Amino acid sequence: MQPVLELKHITKRFGKDVLANDDVSMEVYPGEVLAILGENGCGKTTLMNMVSGIYYPDAGHIYIKGEEALIRSPRDAYKYNIGMIHQHFKLVDVFSAAENIALGLDKTSGSLKQVTDKVSEISAKYGFNIDPNKKIYDMSVSEKQTVEIIKVLFRGAEILILDEPTAVLTLSEIKRLFEILRNMVADGKSVIIITHKLNEVMEVSDRVAVMRKGKHIATVNTSETTESELTDMMVGRKVDLNIARTEPVDPRPRIEIRNLSLKDEEGGWALKEVNLTACGGEILGIAGIAGSGQRQLLEAVAGLNRPETGEIIFTNPKKNKPVTLFHKKLPQIRRLAAENKLHYPDGKRVNLSGVSDKQLRALIAEEKLLFDDDEIMSLRDKTPLEIRELGVKLSFVPEDRLGMGLVGDMGISGNMMLRSYRKGKSMFLNFKKPKALGEEIIKELEVVTPSVRTPVRRLSGGNLQKVLVGREISSSPKVLMAAYPVRGLDINSSYTIYNLLAKQKSLGTAVIYVGEDLDVLMELCDRIVVMNSGRVSEPLDARSVKKEELGRLMTVSHREGE
Amino acid sequence: MGPFIDFLVDSLGFGATFMYGSTGEIITEKAGHLNLGIPGVMCMGGAGGCLMINLCVKAGFPPFLIVLLGILGSFIMGVLMGLIYSFLTVTLRANQNVTGLALTTFGVGLMKVLMSDKKLVQATTYLVNPKNYFRFPFASRTDNLHTLGVMFFIAVIIAIGAGWLLYHTRTGLNLRSIGENPATADAAGINVIRYKYLATCIGSGISALGGLYYIIDYMCSQEAYLSLEAFGWLSIALVIFVLWKPHITIPGAFIFGVLFSCSSHIPNLLPFIKVTMAAKPLFKMLPYVFTIVVLIISSVRSRRENRPPKSLGISYFREER
Numbered sequence: 087m088q089p090v091l092e093l094k095h096i097t098k099r100f101g102k103d104v105l106a107n108d109d110v111s112m113e114v115y116p117g118e119v120l121a122i123l124g125e126n127g128c129g130k131t132t133l134m135n136m137v138s139g140i141y142y143p144d145a146g147h148i149y150i151k152g153e154e155a156l157i158r159s160p161r162d163a164y165k166y167n168i169g170m171i172h173q174h175f176k177l178v179d180v181f182s183a184a185e186n187i188a189l190g191l192d193k194t195s196g197s198l199k200q201v202t203d204k205v206s207e208i209s210a211k212y213g214f215n216i217d218p219n220k221k222i223y224d225m226s227v228s229e230k231q232t233v234e235i236i237k238v239l240f241r242g243a244e245i246l247i248l249d250e251p252t253a254v255l256t257l258s259e260i261k262r263l264f265e266i267l268r269n270m271v272a273d274g275k276s277v278i279i280i281t282h283k284l285n286e287v288m289e290v291s292d293r294v295a296v297m298r299k300g301k302h303i304a305t306v307n308t309s310e311t312t313e314s315e316l317t318d319m320m321v322g323r324k325v326d327l328n329i330a331r332t333e334p335v336d337p338r339p340r341i342e343i344r345n346l347s348l349k350d351e352e353g354g355w356a357l358k359e360v361n362l363t364a365c366g367g368e369i370l371g372i373a374g375i376a377g378s379g380q381r382q383l384l385e386a387v388a389g390l391n392r393p394e395t396g397e398i399i400f401t402n403p404k405k406n407k408p409v410t411l412f413h414k415k416l417p418q419i420r421r422l423a424a425e426n427k428l429h430y431p432d433g434k435r436v437n438l439s440g441v442s443d444k445q446l447r448a449l450i451a452e453e454k455l456l457f458d459d460d461e462i463m464s465l466r467d468k469t470p471l472e473i474r475e476l477g478v479k480l481s482f483v484p485e486d487r488l489g490m491g492l493v494g495d496m497g498i499s500g501n502m503m504l505r506s507y508r509k510g511k512s513m514f515l516n517f518k519k520p521k522a523l524g525e526e527i528i529k530e531l532e533v534v535t536p537s538v539r540t541p542v543r544r545l546s547g548g549n550l551q552k553v554l555v556g557r558e559i560s561s562s563p564k565v566l567m568a569a570y571p572v573r574g575l576d577i578n579s580s581y582t583i584y585n586l587l588a589k590q591k592s593l594g595t596a597v598i599y600v601g602e603d604l605d606v607l608m609e610l611c612d613r614i615v616v617m618n619s620g621r622v623s624e625p626l627d628a629r630s631v632k633k634e635e636l637g638r639l640m641t642v643s644h645r646e647g648e
Numbered sequence: 649m650g651p652f653i654d655f656l657v658d659s660l661g662f663g664a665t666f667m668y669g670s671t672g673e674i675i676t677e678k679a680g681h682l683n684l685g686i687p688g689v690m691c692m693g694g695a696g697g698c699l700m701i702n703l704c705v706k707a708g709f710p711p712f713l714i715v716l717l718g719i720l721g722s723f724i725m726g727v728l729m730g731l732i733y734s735f736l737t738v739t740l741r742a743n744q745n746v747t748g749l750a751l752t753t754f755g756v757g758l759m760k761v762l763m764s765d766k767k768l769v770q771a772t773t774y775l776v777n778p779k780n781y782f783r784f785p786f787a788s789r790t791d792n793l794h795t796l797g798v799m800f801f802i803a804v805i806i807a808i809g810a811g812w813l814l815y816h817t818r819t820g821l822n823l824r825s826i827g828e829n830p831a832t833a834d835a836a837g838i839n840v841i842r843y844k845y846l847a848t849c850i851g852s853g854i855s856a857l858g859g860l861y862y863i864i865d866y867m868c869s870q871e872a873y874l875s876l877e878a879f880g881w882l883s884i885a886l887v888i889f890v891l892w893k894p895h896i897t898i899p900g901a902f903i904f905g906v907l908f909s910c911s912s913h914i915p916n917l918l919p920f921i922k923v924t925m926a927a928k929p930l931f932k933m934l935p936y937v938f939t940i941v942v943l944i945i946s947s948v949r950s951r952r953e954n955r956p957p958k959s960l961g962i963s964y965f966r967e968e969r
Contacts (some may be wrong), residue, residue, distance in 0.1 A: 157835075159834055164837075168773070172825065176829070176831065176832040176836075177829075177832060178824075178825045178828045178829050178833075179826075179828065179829070179952065179958065180824075180828060180952050180953055180955075180958075181821075181825065181828070185821060188818070188821060189821060189832070189833065189836045189838070190822065190825075190836030190837045190838045191818075193818070244904065293748050347948065350777075369968050388964045488842055573697050
């Protein structure tokens with residue numbers, strides 16, 4: 087049988103270093119469901135974007151029904167009867183379903199009434215349940231997806247590409263979608279479904295193409311394979327990276343998360359009953375498919391969102407350590423003394439009644455006041471500022487460097503100041519210290535920049551990340567959270583970041599590292615948890631865990647219980 | 649009843665100034681561009697129209713041609729202003745608010761230079777006859793209906809036409825989708841840049857007619873241009889007042905006309921109320937107060953259809969993600 091779509095030796099690069107697709111060849115036959123399986127960033131969406139006209143391949147050819155096709159825009163793709171349903175829907179909110187479908191069509195498609203009629207006809211044929219006059223903002227996610235599918239069918243698509251179509255659907259909605267896909271295949275259409283969920287691959291596909299790190303590993307018939315065989319192909323063999331890892335010294339719980347649940351914008355659970363402990367002196371790795379709740383988890387700890395239930399407990403290891411003015415103000419210290427929580431080095435209780443502020447400052451400077459016990463405090467429902475005022479040195483390297491981490495139009499010294507501008511007594515800003523810190527970071531981390539005043543948005547991704555991580559560790563944090571800190575970085579910059587994290591670990595910081603690359607996680611971290619649909623697995627020992635086990639935990643479906 | 653009817657008819661005529669201004673602005677905003685240069689555009693439209701009429705009168709053209717060329721001159725001047733704005737905001741992606749405000753400052757200033765220049769349009773003679781040409785249907789009447797001229801009816805036709813175009817044609821659907829979500833429109837194969845240019849230029853052209861209408865058709869006064877800028881701002885307020893729906897500008901403009909001019913008519917209508925000169929500006933504030941009230945009501949009810957276009961004021965750049 088002649089394949090309806092054939093990809094031959096497709097290669098696509100982004101910039102110099104990133105090879106998104108490396109010599110990929112595959113075929114799609116009429117009347118079949120082909121699943122493209124792979125981890126995040128393995129190039130499956132890039133590959134399909136080239137078929138649907140979003141990108142153009144650097145090398146290689148695409149053949150449609152045996153003839154070479156040049157697909158330069160989504161319009162061209164429609165011409166070849168290819169339709170792609172993206173993960174993020176392209177719909178106009180205030181329009182009805184029919185209006186969205188009619189958008190951009192030429193005169194031959196007739197009036198809106200005729201479009202509506204044809205939509206009803208398509209719905210009846212394939213079993214969609216949709217009201218063409220309903221407004222998009224009144225629709226559920228699954229209805230919006232239906233509109234997108236009808237949109238490409240309306241334009242005569244014979245090859246449908248669905249990018250992670252089940253990510254946002256409930257179990258019953260997934261069942262319905264699969265039924266519709268089967269109806270379309272029975273009608274002679276071809277369906278390509280991009281996914282990383284093994285059970286769905288087994289359920290719906292006829293053949294599976296597995297991709298890993300931009301390469302096409304193999305294409306197998308679904309009926310002749312097993313889930314574990316697919317996992318092996320997906321994650322591959324373990325690669326040795328030579329990241330220096332020391333044994334954790336005296337790890338004690340620093341951050342404890344208990345039963346934390348958080349809702350996302352759509353009302354589903356972004357985090358569900360998360361239990362997690364991060365210890366000082368170790369690196370805790372969080373693995374998982376992107377969007378499984380990693381961002382929300384870190385943001386909950388950093389005080390950027392409000393959990394529904396649960397507790398976030400921070401333990402400050404202060405037992406028999408001196409009180410400092412860095413994290414306590416004089417009235418707070420007096421209150422601690424009044425609550426009988428401090429002692430002198432000789433073991434006597436501290437009584438501050440009758441001690442003047444000046445005498446108290448002297449006592450603190452001489453480190454005469456010691457804590458009885460570790461400080462334990464709840465970080466839930468506190469703003470980042472409140473957390474800092476509690477004396478919790480918490481650093482957060484967010485995923486979105488220029489959006490959340492740094493201000494693009496300010497220089498390095500200005501960005502350093504974001505952490506410290508509240509300090510100081512007068513109303514004027516002190517530029518000296520941030521500038522000195524900026525220069526120190528440039529020197530120590532080898533940041534390439536013309537000056538400390540150059541707007542940071544002009545720096546490359548690697549340098550940006552060094553500036554951000556440098557600032558976050560400059561306050562000698564007790565907890566350091568880093569989300570995808572090496573994303574988009576070249577090898578050398580990545581190792582700089584790994585070494586910085588490892589150094590923080592040796593200083594006793596609790597490091598939480600969210601990463602994508604399983605090889606890195608297994609070599610850098612001490613313990614690894616896997617996040618999947620907002621849930622966190624039991625911690626696994628990074629030194630002994632099998633890569634296949636992580637792969638299985640990442641892709642196993644949590645929906646059975648719902 | 650006489651003075652009351654006069655008041656209403658007068659407000660109707662006066663409101664047409666805003667009807668032009670805001671119909672043009674609605675078309676522009678539906679393409680996602682907030683043109684705050686409308687006061688400048690209206691001023692320049694007035695100046696362009698007067699200039700053209702002056703030339704035509706001097707050349708001794710027939711009345712029909714004077715009216716037509718006057719309107720055309722005003723429209724073209726508006727399109728030129730719209731071109732400046734769209735080149736800056738669509739092609740160069742300059743900040744829309746800053747560009748618009750600059751255009752207003754520029755347009756108002758240039759219009760004052762042109763209108764006060766002795767050689768160009770200072771001579772009052774050109775106003776005398778065209779007044780009657782423009783007020784053609786009712787020119788000979790003695791009652792207040794003679795304040796409604798040709799351009800009043802053109803304004804109503806344009807407003808109804810714009811409403812029909814936006815909500816009942818394929819072009820309108822495409823245009824609205826650009827204002828809501830340009831990336832979606834682009835992916836659907838719509839030429840976003842062309843639509844934005846056309847909507848901004850044609851919108852500015854329509855707004856510009858408001859300037860000409862006010863100076864020649866409604867006021868027929870050499871000094872009328874001095875108060876034109878304020879009506880530009882009122883037109884932008886009217887866009888919000890009518891919730892971005894062109895066909896509602898017709899009653900909306902009438903209400904604005906009533907509110908804005910009621911201070912001059914109250915002594916005739918309700919002799920027992922004394923309106924001092926100092927109190928007049930308070931009455932002229934009323935359109936803005938009503939706009940705020942409408943905004944509050946529509947925000948509380950929060951129907952998606954009554955919100956401004958989603959990408960209003962945001963420049964579109966395809967490669968940005």
